[in-house]
Amino acid sequence: MINMPDVLSYVTLPDATERAFASKDARKLAKIRLLQRALDLEAKIATRGLSDTDIKDIEDAIQALDVEPFIEREEAEQPIPEFLTVRDVSLITGLAPQVVRRHLQNGKYEGFQNAGENTTWNVYPTQFLTHPNWQKFLKEKDKGFEHSKQVANLALELLELEPPAEANDAVK
Incomplete structure (x- = not known):
């Protein structure tokens, strides 16, 4: 293809x-x-x-x-995040987070900091859409999201269960 x-x-x-x-x-x-x-x-x-x-x-x-x-056309199937983190860009590019931050400060990458110099970066994703690791990054991010959903669903299932009888007796 x-x-x-x-x-x-x-x-x-x-x-x-x-x-x-x-x-x-x-x-x-x-x-x-x-x-x-x-x-x-x-x-x-x-x-x-x-x-x-x-x-x-x-x-x-x-x-x-x-x-x-x-x-x-895989990118059409997966939504593009509004912003990337420094960690995300590091995973995509293989660069250390410190190097990514330096590139953001120097203008090589496009992004902004919300509340001043010492805050986290919001990086525009469009500049990485053609990077060879972009699809791999999206798949890993999606896999992590699915794992988080499974953990959350399991936690909800556990909360719906009644506590053991011994716990009920201790409360009385």
Whole structure:
């Protein structure tokens, strides 16, 4: 399967273009547009040695294909958290939490602190959506959430049980 974030990780923008766009989404769209232009040029070169019949057969065959099975869309199934913690970013990137904090302070990562310099960071997740460990992170986070739900349900079940008879006698 084609994983578009993996493909886009191979597309590099000139430094000036990279700096011109503040948001990760803008840089992503710029990479997509650059890739489209390069693919259009490659398509023109590839068609030079083909007959009109060959080109029509190729177009018909490609038109008949459904694109969705070729593209991984796991991120659409799992909700994106509103913010990430320093620990989350550390798990995604493999960097130590101190390094993540330094990157946040230096502006390499986008985030903010709620109540001043000595508080926790809220990190915008969109800048990590294309990171190779993003899906793994979401799965681990989901697994942890499911485990917490199981523990909470078990605690609720235990609370619904009547206390043992000996405990009732001690209360009287």
